[in-house]
Each structure stands twice: as structure tokens, then as C-alpha cells.
Amino acid sequence: MVHVDPHEAGAVPAIELTGATKRFRTPSGTLHTAVRELDLTVAPGEFVAVVGPTGCGKSTTLTLVSGLEEPTEGEVRVYGEPVSGINGHVGFVFQQDAVFPWRTVLSNVMAGPRFRGVPADEARERARDWLSRVGLSAFEDRYPHQLSGGMRKRVALAQTFVNDPRILLMDEPFSALDVQTRALMSDQLLELWAGTGSSVVFVTHDLDEAIALADRVVVMTAGPATVKEVFTVDLPRPRSVEAVRLQPRFVELYREIWASLGEEVRITRERGAGRAA
């Protein structure tokens, strides 16, 4: 990977983690390292997919970029500025359900603009627009508990996109969706992303999805997470998620990344088994 000097005009990376380490204090009082010495740079407009064994620290890495958590050591910069607190240009689709259960679907999607002081009428209009893009126009008056898991996830997507984030952090956003909707949403995500020029960090366990969407696929080590290997996906754009899977280069990349990831997954699994024994 080429190191980009952040002070060079026009070459400021969208996201830059240098030596980022995150430790949590566990209930027993010991320190647990979730992320260790992590270096990662994401260029403006770049789509980066992150894969790694479960529990290795992918979600934690995203919370560092979002400003929800501070790194214990090292530095996190967004557009050259050190991260301190929440940045209005960052959108975050959480791994867990995080829509507001007491708000209707429409009101959930309006929440972001309303929090940012957009007048109600304009916020409603923008929210309706996004609801139609995720195919939920007919459900705007429902409460989240009246929706399926996949529908709630789409509400979360609309809720994030309606704020037009320049940096989009997505933590397994499609894992609750059925295969068809997932392909549809993936294509839609690519379309949206191409239009906005925003940078995306996309965490997933689905290698197919990672390769089909991303410019680069980052493979993380078994926890504590650090970057193991980075693969550049040199497949032409615009891509269609379904079509790109059939290309020989895709299959080749899949095999390479799988070999790299498989080793870490095995380490994680052995560790878990060792602890259980």
C-alpha cells in the first residue's frame, strides 16, 4: 500500500489509523486488547471491505473511526483531523438493531435530519425518498416491532443514508437480509456510493460480498485485530454483484483471500475450543 502524506494537497486520506490500539477493562479487572497496532488508510471515495474471524475486533475498529470510542494508543484521523468525539460526516450502520422502537419507520428515518435541525417538512420529504429507495414506503406508519428483521435493517440503512455521510461505516449491514434482497441492496449500495464519492468501510463475513463490492479487502488477524493482508480487487466497475461472481479473476481472488482468512479463523476456533476444554 502506498503511504499518502496527509499534508499533500488533495491527497488527505478519508480515514487514517496509525498504530491504533484499543484495550477494554473486563469485569474481572484485567485488560482485554481488542485491537492492536492497527494501521489502515482509506482514500476518499474508496470502498474497503474488512473481513476477519468472529470477535477479532472489527466492530471495535469501526467505533474508533466513528469517535464513539477513543483509541488507548495510536491515532485515528478523519480527513486529516484527529478524531475527537462524533463527526457529523460519519454514518454508521450498526451490527445490532439500533432503530428507535418508540418511533414509527418514517420518524426513525427522519431522526437524523431532525437531530441536525432540518425543518420537519424537508426532513419528512428526504425520509420518504429514502424509504422508497429501500422499498419500505408502504410501511412508514409501522413501529419497528411490527417489521421483520430484514425490514428493520433497511430502516437502519435509510436512517444512515438520509444524512448523506461522507464516510460510511457499515458493520455487517446485510447479514440479516435474505439472499435476493441482499443482492439488490448490494447493487443499490454500489450505485449510491458511485454517486456520492463517499468512503466506505464495510465489515462482513461474506467473502463473496466483500470482493463484489470493494476496491480493497482487508483481512484481519485473529483477535486482537491487526491488519494481516490487504488484497486489491482489480475487477472493473461498474459492477453488478451477480455478474461479477462469474469472472475468473473473482474466483482467483476468492481462493487467495480465503486461504489467508481461513488460517485466522482456524486459530480463533482452536483458541475457543482450548478455552472451553
Next chain:
Amino acid sequence: MPLETAVAAPAASRTEVRERAARNRKVGVYGARAAVLAGFLGLWEVCSRTGVIDPFNFSQPSRIWDQIRQWVTHGTAQGSLGEQIGYTLYEALTGWVLGVVGGVLLGIALGRVRFLADVFGPYIKVLNAIPRIVLAPIFLIWFGLGPASKVASAVVLVFFPVFFNAFQGAREVDRNLVANARILGASNRKVTLQVVVPAATTWIFTSLHVSFGFALIGAIVGEYIGATKGLGLMVAAAQGTFNAAGVYAAMTILAVVALFTEGLLTFAEKRLFRWKPADAGDGR
């Protein structure tokens, strides 16, 4: 077509059977409830008439009924029955509202601001450990015979359960929801008002049910100790004239009033919590 009807018929009758079973069960429950009440009252009446229990101390349902009728038609020694009920309700309601508002505000503030919780936490625990009902006579000295002393007793009884529930509710808000709101652009104030408060309402409402009962107790005990009007005074007056039927009659009226307000609260809760999935036990 015959095949279709053949398939549809048993399905329809099955729902019918199930519905009928559910209805029968409901009727059975209500019937059994009424039977328990009738049995209890009947046994009481019979025991009291045959002298198994002393009617002077234990009274009997028919006399209690007569007493209530007399109060309804001729009024009580302190004025009409409605006025007494209104007085007690007014005191309880005022105390309840003040206690709830104070409890919710303080609970959420302390739940949100760590510093406040650390400073005031021990004091609130100490105050909570005091049996607060003994404050009623003190309030009588401070605030006199009027409603103010009863309102004060109601407030101290209501405040603590509401406070602790609001505090707990504010503490236990789903961290993902708070994180999401902050990412979406909510300020601290908006997180409190639009995430913490709605999330804590479930907790707060559980305490509202219990605490309205406490407010009534506060008002009644206050009246019992010293007042010019109210249901508590009626109990005290009946007791003073060795009128056991009067004591029970006042208690019966109180129970009906409490049940009625409880019903109103449940209704308000249903309206407010439309966003919640119905309980599995609700049998929607």
C-alpha cells in the same frame, strides 16, 4: 370444489371450537371470581348473624352495605360522600403528580449525570431507609389540618419508588440506541429527551401503578391523623364511635376508588405504549 370445502370445513370449525373454548374459559374465570366473593361475603354474614364472630368488632356485609347507602343518600357527618372522596382524591392526586414529577426529573438527571449520582446517591439511600409514613404527624405540625400536610405525606411516599425506577431506566438504556442517536447527530440534550426519556418510560410506568396506591395511603393516613374532610377522617370518625361497619364501608369505597384510578392508568399506558409489542400473555 367439494375437495376445497372438505378441507375448509374442519379448519373453520377448529377456529370456532378454539374460540368457544376461550370464551368458556373466560366465563369460567369470571364466574369463579364472583363465586369466591359471594362465598366470602355469605360466610361472613352467616358467621356474624349466628354469633360465631362478634358482629360488634367484625360487622357484617349487610350492615356495611346499609352504611354505604346511608352515606350516599344522606351524606356523612362531614358533608356529602362525594365531597369526601373528592377531597381525598385531590390530595392524593396532587401529591402523586408532585412526587412523580420530582422523582422522574431527579431520577433521569442522576441517571444521566454520573457526578450528580455520586454526590446525591448516599443521601437518597439514607432518606429511603427512613420509614416515611412516620413523617405524617410531623407534616401535620408543619402544614396544619388542611390538604397540604396530606399532599406532603403522599409526595414523600411517591417520590422514592418513582425516583429509583426512573434512575434505573435512565441507566439501563440500550447503549446501541444512544450510540446511534449520537452518530445521527443528536446533542446530549436531545439524547436525554428523545432517547433516554422514551426508553425509561416503561420503567417509570411500572412505578406509577404502585405509587398511586402509595399516594392514596399517604393522603388517607394524613387524614386519619388529623383533618377536616376526607375518607381517612371518615375511618377515624367511625372508629371513634365504635362503628365497625363505618370503618369497613370507608375501606370499601377506598378500594373502589383505587381500582378505578388503576384502570384509568392502565388505559393511558396502552395508548402511550403503542410502539411496544403486546405481551405474550395478553392473548391478543
